[in-house]
Amino acid sequence: MEFTLPVYHEPDFSQAMFVHSPDVNTEQVIKDGVAPDNFHGTSMFPEYFKINGEWKLAEDSRMDCCVVIRENGKLEVIELRNLKIGDRVILGRTDHAEEGIFLHNSGFTVAEEINEKFLFRAGRSRETAFSKDYDSLYHLLLHEKEFGYIVWVMGPACAFDADSRNAMSQLICNGYAHGLLAGNALATHDLEAAYFGTALGQDIYTQESKPNGHYHHIELINRVRRSGSIRKFIDENQINNGIIASCIRREIPIVLTGSIRDDGPLPEVIADVYQGQDAMRNIIRKATTVICLATQLHTIATGNMTPCFRVVNGKVRPLYIYSVDISEFALNKLSDRGSLTATSIVTNVQDFVVMVSNGLQKIEEKPFQSCW
Numbered sequence: 295m296e297f298t299l300p301v302y303h304e305p306d307f308s309q310a311m312f313v314h315s316p317d318v319n320t321e322q323v324i325k326d327g328v329a330p331d332n333f334h335g336t337s338m339f340p341e342y343f344k345i346n347g348e349w350k351l352a353e354d355s356r357m358d359c360c361v362v363i364r365e366n367g368k369l370e371v372i373e374l375r376n377l378k379i380g381d382r383v384i385l386g387r388t389d390h391a392e393e394g395i396f397l398h399n400s401g402f403t404v405a406e407e408i409n410e411k412f413l414f415r416a417g418r419s420r421e422t423a424f425s426k427d428y429d430s431l432y433h434l435l436l437h438e439k440e441f442g443y444i445v446w447v448m449g450p451a452c453a454f455d456a457d458s459r460n461a462m463s464q465l466i467c468n469g470y471a472h473g474l475l476a477g478n479a480l481a482t483h484d485l486e487a488a489y490f491g492t493a494l495g496q497d498i499y500t501q502e503s504k505p506n507g508h509y510h511h512i513e514l515i516n517r518v519r520r521s522g523s524i525r526k527f528i529d530e531n532q533i534n535n536g537i538i539a540s541c542i543r544r545e546i547p548i549v550l551t552g553s554i555r556d557d558g559p560l561p562e563v564i565a566d567v568y569q570g571q572d573a574m575r576n577i578i579r580k581a582t583t584v585i586c587l588a589t590q591l592h593t594i595a596t597g598n599m600t601p602c603f604r605v606v607n608g609k610v611r612p613l614y615i616y617s618v619d620i621s622e623f624a625l626n627k628l629s630d631r632g633s634l635t636a637t638s639i640v641t642n643v644q645d646f647v648v649m650v651s652n653g654l655q656k657i658e659e660k661p662f663q664s665c666w
Contacts, residue, residue: 297433300402302603302610305342307349311391318343318394320363323381329374332385333360336371338601338635340401340610343369343384344394353605354579357598360384375568401603402612424639432653434583434614435470442582443472447596449589450479451643452537453487456499458644459536461651466540467665470654473577474541474548475592478559481524481538481550485560486514488536515558523561534666543665549573553591575599582606583614588643590624593617597628602635618646 305312321330336359342349343361352361352369359371361384377383386393438444452458465471483493491497495507504510521527525542533539541548550563551570564570578584578599586593597615604613615636617628625638639646655662 297430297437299437299611302401302612304340304351304401304610305349305396305398312344312349312396315344315391315396316394317345317347319385320382321385323377323379323383326378327375329360329377330383330385332387333374334384334386334395335359336361337389337397340398340601340603341389342396342398344391349396351605351610355601355603356575356578357601373571376572401610424641427637427639428649428653431616431650432657435650435654436657438583439469443580444470445473445475445577445581445584445596446471447475447584447586447589447592448480448537449476449587449592449643450483450493451588452647453480453484454493454496454498455644456487458647459484459487459498461648462537463535463540463665464651464662465647465654466537466544466546468654468662471541471544471546473581474537474546475574475577475596476548476550477589477592478550478552478556478563480589481548481560481563482511482515482558484537485518485524485527485533485539486510488533488539489514489517489531512557515560518560519558540665547577549577551592551595571595571599581613582611583616585616586618586628587646588619588624590619590621590627593619593624593628597636618643 323330336352336355336357338357341352341355343352345363345367350369352371355371359373360377362370362372363382363384364370384395386395389395389397435444452462487493487498490510492504492507492510495510496503518524518527521530524538528539528542538548548562549570550560551567551574552559552563552565556563559565564573574596578596581600582604584596584600586596600613600615602613603610616639617625617636618639618641619625620640620642622640625640628636651662
């Protein structure tokens with residue numbers, strides 16, 4: 295199975311509906327963080343705006359934002375809270391060229407859809423066959439390793455199992471990760487596993503509870519805080535395994551965003567949710583493939599700031615997003631929030647990571663190398 299990026303077909307702007315469409319209307323912001331009435335809210339799809347008779351694509355888009363026209367004519371997609379006095383915001387609530395706005399939701403070549411009105415297993419559930427999804431993902435990741443930017447969004451479950459920690463570390467060390475988004479828990483329990491051999495006090499291989507093991511995660515947090523940073527803690531204690539240490543070793547950017555229930559937290563955890571969201575988006579701006587593993591809130595947050603396309607070297611290509619969870623409810627929440635192009639896989643994320651690592655090694659026909 296050879297991977298080829300789908301070809302993007304932009305709208306035919308010679309059609310009458312585009313030729314006769316008016317230019318967009320705009321209005322300036324008069325109060326920081328407040329959009330004008332009738333502002334246009336963006337979607338996950340490519341959107342074009344007619345400015346001075348020319349249709350322009352808002353290249354770096356995301357859901358539920360405003361579009362601002364800069365003095366140089368560039369379109370910038372901005373969260374409402376980040377609007378500044380004087381910003382020229384595009385207005386309009388239609389998206390079929392009536393107001394100089396066009397939402398293009400059919401730009402990529404896709405197979406013809408089945409037109410049957412009644413189908414068994416049309417949704418994605420624990421009964422769905424995912425073999426083709428795994429094979430497609432393997433070849434996508436091989437492509438993205440060389441030509442893309444792979445971002446993993448991870449919950450703590452991957453750190454609770456020895457095999458999944460090792461597999462994720464191998465993926466990171468062999469070029470299959472370019473960014474990591476997570477919370478306090480993933481980093482805490484992964485470092486706990488590296489330092490104590492446990493996660494939440496249980497041995498990560500045997501699942502045996504250790505004496506006073508319930509202290510391990512807060513003891514770990516305290517020791518990292520004493521060191522002053524995760525990197526210093528890793529260096530001081532010569533940590534040579536796990537997800538976080540592998541990212542540090544390979545200089546993979548990590549964004550850790552906190553929640554109201556966090557212990558500690560670790561020094562690098564961003565406590566302000568909007569600062570955290572901005573930091574996450576700075577990573578997502580580069581992403582061409584996003585894989586979300588068993589973290590409902592981080593997955594939905596990431597999905598909301600991830601469009602279905604990316605402009606790379608002047609060309610529009612798909613942005614792939616995968617959501618993996620044992621809970622069908624958690625996966626459905628992502629699509630319910632508007633991330634309609636995500637591929638969902640219902641499985642244990644620990645097994646998923648191991649399968650992906652093994653599958654890629656089989657295709658590469660060589661074992662993965664360690665970071666150390």
